[in-house]
Amino acid sequence: MAAYDCIRPMMQVAYGAASLNSASGEDISGNYGDWERFSMVPYPAATHGGRYVSNYANGVAADAYRTWEEGGPMPAGSVLAKDSFTVSASGEVAAGPLFAMEKMASGFDADSGDWRYSMVTPGGAIVGQTGGVGSDKVAFCIDCHLADGRDSMFFLPPEFRIN
Numbered sequence: 001m002a003a004y005d006c007i008r009p010m011m012q013v014a015y016g017a018a019s020l021n022s023a024s025g026e027d028i029s030g031n032y033g034d035w036e037r038f039s040m041v042p043y044p045a046a047t048h049g050g051r052y053v054s055n056y057a058n059g060v061a062a063d064a065y066r067t068w069e070e071g072g073p074m075p076a077g078s079v080l081a082k083d084s085f086t087v088s089a090s091g092e093v094a095a096g097p098l099f100a101m102e103k104m105a106s107g108f109d110a111d112s113g114d115w116r117y118s119m120v121t122p123g124g125a126i127v128g129q130t131g132g133v134g135s136d137k138v139a140f141c142i143d144c145h146l147a148d149g150r151d152s153m154f155f156l157p158p159e160f161r162i163n
């Protein structure tokens with residue numbers, strides 16, 4: 001998608017300023033763009049503000065995420081990231097937030113299924129993180145993600161999956 005190709009490099013630099021790191025020190029907001037991408041094209045996600053989103057998984061998560069249909073819990077250290085943008089009626093493209101979830105060690109937070117949710121603004125600021133600053137601002141992520149799916153993950157609509 002041309003709009004994504006155009007805005008993607010800028011989004012990655014902007015999110016990167018947030019220095020959102022995983023528990024093991026992996027730079028999530030700066031490096032997610034180099035991870036394996038699971039969406040063929042950006043697709044509209046009603047659940048994430050109607051923005052166009054793309055899904056990425058880090059090295060720890062990739063194999064298990066690819067076989068999402070097989071079920072079972074994700075390994076600790078798995079990180080899934082989803083960038084987003086909007087296209088206005090007049091065709092203007094604008095970056096949206098970066099959504100991330102990281103599977104923490106067992107015991108991190110029973111209420112979130114041990115997932116740490118984070119949201120980063122298009123300007124590169126961390127809005128909130130489960131168990132950290134602004135934890136209340138990402139509580140709504142947990143409520144919806146727990147609703148269904150495999151270990152709080154939904155994967156993507158079949159028509160937008162790679163393969």
Ligand code: HEC
Pocket residue numbers: 044045046047048053055080081082099100101117118119138140141142144145152153154155156157
């Ligand atoms: C109303 C429900 C809902 C809310 C609220 C929500 N999500 Fe999601 N999320 C989904 C669905 C459904 C998918 C998969 C399909 C899609 O992308 O539309 C998804 C996918 C994701 C993915 C890709 C991993 C996966 O599940 O396959 C990440 C990362 C993610 N969401 C993070 C977040 C974060 C962070 C928040 C809060 C700031 C959040 N989500 C809020 C429903 C929700």
